[in-house]
Amino acid sequence: MRMSSLLSQTLREAPSDAEIPSHSLLVRAGYIRQLAAGIFTVMPLAKRSLTKIEDIMREEINAIGGQEMAMPVIHPAEIWKKTGRWGKVGPEMGRFQDRNGRDMVLAMTHEETVVDVIKDEIQSYRQLPMLIYHIQTKWRDDPRPRAGLIRVREFTMKDSYSLDRDWEGLDRQYRAHYQTYFDIFNRCKLPVIAVESDVGMMGGNMAHEFMYLTPVGEDTLLLCDQCGYSANRQIADFQKQGSPPEEPLEREKVATPAAKTIADLTEYLDLPARKTSKVVFLMATMLEDGEDVEKLVFAIVRGDMDLNETKLANAIGAKQLRPAEENEIKAVGAVPGYASPIGLDQVMIVVDDLIPETQNLVAGANEEGYHFLNVNYGRDYQAEMVVDIAAAKDGDACPRCGEPLNAVRGIEVGNIFKLGTWYSEAADATFQNEQGKEEPVVMGSYGIGSGRLLASVVEEHHDDYGMILPITIAPYEVHLVSLEGKKSEAEEVRKFSEKLYRELREGGLEVLYDDRDESPGVKFNDADLIGCPVRLTVGSRSLEKGGVEVKLRHQKERNLIPVDEIVDSVREKVDQLYADINENLEEVELES
RNA sequence: CGGGGUGUAGCGCAGAGGGCAGCGCGCCGCGUUUGGGACGCGGAGGUCGACGGUUCAAGUCCGUCCACCCCGACCA
Numbered sequence: 001m002r003m004s005s006l007l008s009q010t011l012r013e014a015p016s017d018a019e020i021p022s023h024s025l026l027v028r029a030g031y032i033r034q035l036a037a038g039i040f041t042v043m044p045l046a047k048r049s050l051t052k053i054e055d056i057m058r059e060e061i062n063a064i065g066g067q068e069m070a071m072p073v074i075h076p077a078e079i080w081k082k083t084g085r086w087g088k089v090g091p092e093m094g095r096f097q098d099r100n101g102r103d104m105v106l107a108m109t110h111e112e113t114v115v116d117v118i119k120d121e122i123q124s125y126r127q128l129p130m131l132i133y134h135i136q137t138k139w140r141d142d143p144r145p146r147a148g149l150i151r152v153r154e155f156t157m158k159d160s161y162s163l164d165r166d167w168e169g170l171d172r173q174y175r176a177h178y179q180t181y182f183d184i185f186n187r188c189k190l191p192v193i194a195v196e197s198d199v200g201m202m203g204g205n206m207a208h209e210f211m212y213l214t215p216v217g218e219d220t221l222l223l224c225d226q227c228g229y230s231a232n233r234q235i236a237d238f239q240k241q242g243s244p245p246e247e248p249l250e251r252e253k254v255a256t257p258a259a260k261t262i263a264d265l266t267e268y269l270d271l272p273a274r275k276t277s278k279v280v281f282l283m284a285t286m287l288e289d290g291e292d293v294e295k296l297v298f299a300i301v302r303g304d305m306d307l308n309e310t311k312l313a314n315a316i317g318a319k320q321l322r323p324a325e326e327n328e329i330k331a332v333g334a335v336p337g338y339a340s341p342i343g344l345d346q347v348m349i350v351v352d353d354l355i356p357e358t359q360n361l362v363a364g365a366n367e368e369g370y371h372f373l374n375v376n377y378g379r380d381y382q383a384e385m386v387v388d389i390a391a392a393k394d395g396d397a398c399p400r401c402g403e404p405l406n407a408v409r410g411i412e413v414g415n416i417f418k419l420g421t422w423y424s425e426a427a428d429a430t431f432q433n434e435q436g437k438e439e440p441v442v443m444g445s446y447g448i449g450s451g452r453l454l455a456s457v458v459e460e461h462h463d464d465y466g467m468i469l470p471i472t473i474a475p476y477e478v479h480l481v482s483l484e485g486k487k488s489e490a491e492e493v494r495k496f497s498e499k500l501y502r503e504l505r506e507g508g509l510e511v512l513y514d515d516r517d518e519s520p521g522v523k524f525n526d527a528d529l530i531g532c533p534v535r536l537t538v539g540s541r542s543l544e545k546g547g548v549e550v551k552l553r554h555q556k557e558r559n560l561i562p563v564d565e566i567v568d569s570v571r572e573k574v575d576q577l578y579a580d581i582n583e584n585l586e587e588v589e590l591e592s
Numbered sequence: 593c594g595g596g597g598u599g600u601a602g603c604g605c606a607g608a609g610g611g612c613a614g615c616g617c618g619c620c621g622c623g624u625u626u627g628g629g630a631c632g633c634g635g636a637g638g639u640c641g642a643c644g645g646u647u648c649a650a651g652u653c654c655g656u657c658c659a660c661c662c663c664g665a666c667c668a
Contacts, residue, residue: 209668520629
């Protein structure tokens with residue numbers, strides 16, 4: 001490709017709205033342009049990289065038996081009503097009506113179209129197992145897109161769906177994806193870890209997220225260096241440090257003026273936070289008899305802990321949780337700042353499992369300016385549910401080995417879910433077993449977003465001058481810089497560069513050729529910004545020494561290649577760069 | 593949805609005591625220069641986010657709305 005005719009222009013200055021390196025560099029290098037919040041145009045350079053990423057995914061998924069297909073972006077609402085997600089998923093689903101007023105859906109994932117198609121196509125156990133996938137556009141109307149390609153509303157995803165007759169089969173395909181996903185990320189030179197995760201709106205009963213660890217990530221993970229435990233904070237367990245048992249003491253009301261927070265309270269009463277209990281008020285949207293109902297929930301954790309809303313939502317089966325408003329809290333007789341479950345009956349009370357084991361806690365008195373001392377669960381109030389709803393944090397004890405957990409941030413670049421039979425049962429996607437009995441197909445679903453992956457690779461591989469892309473996903477393998485220099489020498493250099501450009505391509509290399517009439521500084525800076533792995537420089541200076549200069553983007557060193565060895569030598573370097581990546585894939589083990 | 597911020601040329605920004613719409617980069621032309629973002633001369637490019645109001649006169653004052661960014665809520 002000649003840069004003189006490339007659509008993208010590089011920018012000297014960083015776009016003002018970019019806060020993280022990948023966003024800034026991808027825009028500056030001319031890879032992407034923004035159309036609206038969370039909606040980007042993919043320019044030619046990025047398109048080539050994304051195509052390479054997608055080809056890697058294609059190869060890897062094909063290698064574990066995947067069949068590529070293409071499912072529609074626009075779905076009739078019926079298939080989403082059938083699985084219940086038309087009602088279950090909120091405003092992040094794109095909906096519109098066609099000309100006849102029929103409800104339509106913009107695909108945010110494709111379980112619905114999968115079960116719709118397999119309910120007719122899969123009839124016999126003889127057709128299973130099967131793995132189907134596509135690479136296709138999704139729309140998720142995220143309330144807050146941000147960080148360039150990291151969190152967008154429209155994106156391309158490789159999503160595969162495994163179909164099996166039983167859970168053993170699903171487990172095999174799940175494990176195959178687990179390994180394959182590491183291979184895909186390794187081929188893109190992106191370091192990732194797999195963590196246990198919440199199943200969220202996808203349903204199912206086992207899920208892993210593939211996380212690229214970086215401070216710009218939005219997910220918090222808890223990792224144990226000692227035993228390898230790793231989980232998204234949303235579901236992370238930890239060993240709670242209980243207090244020594246005490247004899248329950250008599251409840252006592254004390255004045256605690258202007259002590260509305262745990263911090264105020266502990267200071268005023270001179271008690272540690274773990275001697276208090278904390279109430280979090282939430283409005284939970286629950287599905288009852290097909291209708292959405294909002295219920296006020298009092299979630300109670302020990303004062304030194306935080307509520308984990310995901311754990312709570314999963315425990316009570318809530319579709320959504322939002323903070324309750326003051327009037328909603330007062331309506332049941334509670335007093336914000338001094339609230340407790342004592343004496344309330346119109347509220348759903350959920351307590352963390354540590355609370356019943358802890359005696360003589362401080363709790364609100366539901367009266368402005370007063371708290372109770374020595375509140376004991378069971379004696380003073382009862383809960384609808386006692387379950388783990390506390391959030392793990394940095395330094396908490398690992399649930400497996402007890403060593404302190406580390407909290408780190410990460411970007412979710414891929415996920416795998418064991419869906420089970422939930423979707424197939426909803427859509428009646430069944431097959432006949434050997435006994436001629438109908439059974440639901442056992443499903444798994446597996447996704448990787450290609451744009452987020454590209455952005456993550458840029459986060460990992462860049463310097464002050466630009467991107468440093470691994471050869472497997474760089475738009476071009478070779479960046480050929482022609483420095484024509486003085487008028488007297490320009491003709492000779494140009495001729496040489498043109499010939500070299502042709503020969504490199506004939507040698508099977510992908511070349512970005514800077515044939516523009518620009519100064520050397522501009523060309524070098526653009527080459528660094530765009531980030532192709534091998535740079536060749538042709539100039540009168542190099543030709544006088546009998547060759548061209550070669551420099552790898554990730555190294556400082558420059559070398560001269562003699563004129564008659566250029567193509568072979570570059571070929572060799574390029575092959576080596578591929579080999580460094582592709583021959584170092586590791587085997588991973590998924591613990592059961 | 594709550595809090596904060598920003599909308600002026602392709603990009604980055606000034607102009608804010610109402611009175612001819614500017615600078616740098618980029619872009620076009622000519623010439624000089626030529627191994628790490630060169631220089632000179634000449635040029636093109638704007639419904640100042642939108643609508644409404646105040647005024648002889650609005651980029652500037654007032655109102656409403658919209659878009660984008662950041663934090664939170666939320667989310668894969």
